[in-house]
Amino acid sequence: MRLGELVIDIEPLRRSGAFRRVFAAQTLSVLGASLTNVGVNLQVYHLTKSSLQVGLVSLTFGIALLVGLVVGGVVADRTDRRKVILGSRLLAALVLAGFSVNAALPSPSLAFVYLAAVLAGVVFGIGGSALMAAIPAISGPKLLAAAGALITVTSQFGAMVGPALAGVIAAGPGIAACFAADALGYLLSVVLLWFIPALPPGEHVDTQQHPIKSMLEGFKFVKGNQVVLGLLLIDMWAMLFAMPYALFPQMGTDVFHGGPTAVGLLYTAPAVGAFLGALTSGWTGRTKRTGRALIASVLLWGVAITGFGLSGNLWLGLVFLALAGLGDTVSEILRRALLQHYTPDHLQGRVGSLWLAQATGGSAVGNAEAGLAAKLLGGPGAIVTGGVVCVAGVAAMAVFLPKLREASLQAPSADEVKI
Numbered sequence: 001m002r003l004g005e006l007v008i009d010i011e012p013l014r015r016s017g018a019f020r021r022v023f024a025a026q027t028l029s030v031l032g033a034s035l036t037n038v039g040v041n042l043q044v045y046h047l048t049k050s051s052l053q054v055g056l057v058s059l060t061f062g063i064a065l066l067v068g069l070v071v072g073g074v075v076a077d078r079t080d081r082r083k084v085i086l087g088s089r090l091l092a093a094l095v096l097a098g099f100s101v102n103a104a105l106p107s108p109s110l111a112f113v114y115l116a117a118v119l120a121g122v123v124f125g126i127g128g129s130a131l132m133a134a135i136p137a138i139s140g141p142k143l144l145a146a147a148g149a150l151i152t153v154t155s156q157f158g159a160m161v162g163p164a165l166a167g168v169i170a171a172g173p174g175i176a177a178c179f180a181a182d183a184l185g186y187l188l189s190v191v192l193l194w195f196i197p198a199l200p201p202g203e204h205v206d207t208q209q210h211p212i213k214s215m216l217e218g219f220k221f222v223k224g225n226q227v228v229l230g231l232l233l234i235d236m237w238a239m240l241f242a243m244p245y246a247l248f249p250q251m252g253t254d255v256f257h258g259g260p261t262a263v264g265l266l267y268t269a270p271a272v273g274a275f276l277g278a279l280t281s282g283w284t285g286r287t288k289r290t291g292r293a294l295i296a297s298v299l300l301w302g303v304a305i306t307g308f309g310l311s312g313n314l315w316l317g318l319v320f321l322a323l324a325g326l327g328d329t330v331s332e333i334l335r336r337a338l339l340q341h342y343t344p345d346h347l348q349g350r351v352g353s354l355w356l357a358q359a360t361g362g363s364a365v366g367n368a369e370a371g372l373a374a375k376l377l378g379g380p381g382a383i384v385t386g387g388v389v390c391v392a393g394v395a396a397m398a399v400f401l402p403k404l405r406e407a408s409l410q411a412p413s414a415d416e417v418k419i
Contacts, residue, residue: 007282009146012139018196019138023154025189030155032182034162039178042170045249047110055246055371061117066357068125073353074214076130081199088127093186095119100179128356133349134199136340145285145337152329153278167264218350227342230404231335232358237393242305242386243366247379256314269318273325284333291407294334295398300327306387309380341409
């Protein structure tokens with residue numbers, strides 16, 4: 001493979017003005033989301049001194065997000081996706097403004113944090129399903145991996161800069177300013193996305209079908225397609241058992257003794273690796289062994305998380321987290337592209353919502369599990385145990401799901417042949 005083929009493919013930006021707007025809007029949104037993520041975790045930890053509470057807030061958000069994603073998947077397949085995207089982002093700005101006001105109070109309410117997490121989860125879920133379902137139409141079916149890589153690189157750029165910036169803002173103007181900046185970013189993204197074209201339902205969608213039957217249709221498709229089912233399952237090993245983010249405040253403060261600055265660096269390190277992985281992702285759309293590359297990338301995540309738990313040193317730990325981020329971003333690019341490649345357009349919303357649900361909801365459950373495990377095993381012990389379980393589970397899937405192992409973006413898509 002030539003060096004030039006490793007560089008990220010920017011063809012979707014060249015071809016589609018709508019995709020350029022999505023790209024810019026996502027940069028703002030993910031940068032702000034990183035500020036909010038760190039802000040909430042720091043606020044809850046400061047109020048309670050408990051990583052378990054941090055994980056429980058994440059779990060609350062994850063459950064609400066799951067509801068929003070499932071509902072949003074149905075809505076995205078039956079309604080103009082552009083309208084859903086714009087409406088959800090306006091509501092998100094309002095919720096984030098509420099976070100900011102609460103944080104600015106002399107005695108912030110933990111109960112309000114839980115309530116706002118529920119509202120945010122539902123709204124983010126509905127909007128996320130619609131945006132993911134819209135990407136194939138905006139970028140074109142032949143550029144799914146390239147579009148996914150660009151979405152990932154802008155997301156990881158925000159995630160890389162955001163946590164470190166959040167640490168600085170939280171230590172200076174305060175946590176309320178983190179939430180306010182995120183709200184402003186969502187408002188600006190609405191302005192950008194206002195000019196994307198209408199994205200009405202496809203001709204194969206039955207808009208009169210009962211919503212529950214519509215959901216079941218998506219589940220039935222996933223159950224009958226080993227590739228898509230495998231794409232949903234493989235990430236669960238990483239998210240449920242090797243998700244250390246809820247432990248970062250504890251690791252940065254009590255293990256590495258670095259305070260808010262160290263916590264910000266821990267959240268930033270995976271994004272740095274992910275950003276580098278996205279920048280060198282040009283090969284992802286060209287490889288014929290997409291499934292095998294996916295499996296290898298998830299294994300890298302598990303091994304790196306195990307190394308982070310064993311590191312005992314902040315800077316060595318940051319290196320392992322960067323490697324984990326690299327594996328995660330390659331995995332995300334390949335999973336997203338394969339999922340959209342093997343799913344017909346009229347099911348993109350529902351199937352995409354299931355993928356987002358296990359990716360983000362599973363992450364929330366994983367953070368809660370990590371918080372509980374830390375109570376029993378300590379922070380480092382919980383992280384090491386989770387990493388080992390992840391590696392074992394992914395290795396087993398590589399053996400028992402041959403169609404996932406042999407999946408390829410070079411194969412005919414779901415809209416070209418019946419899977």
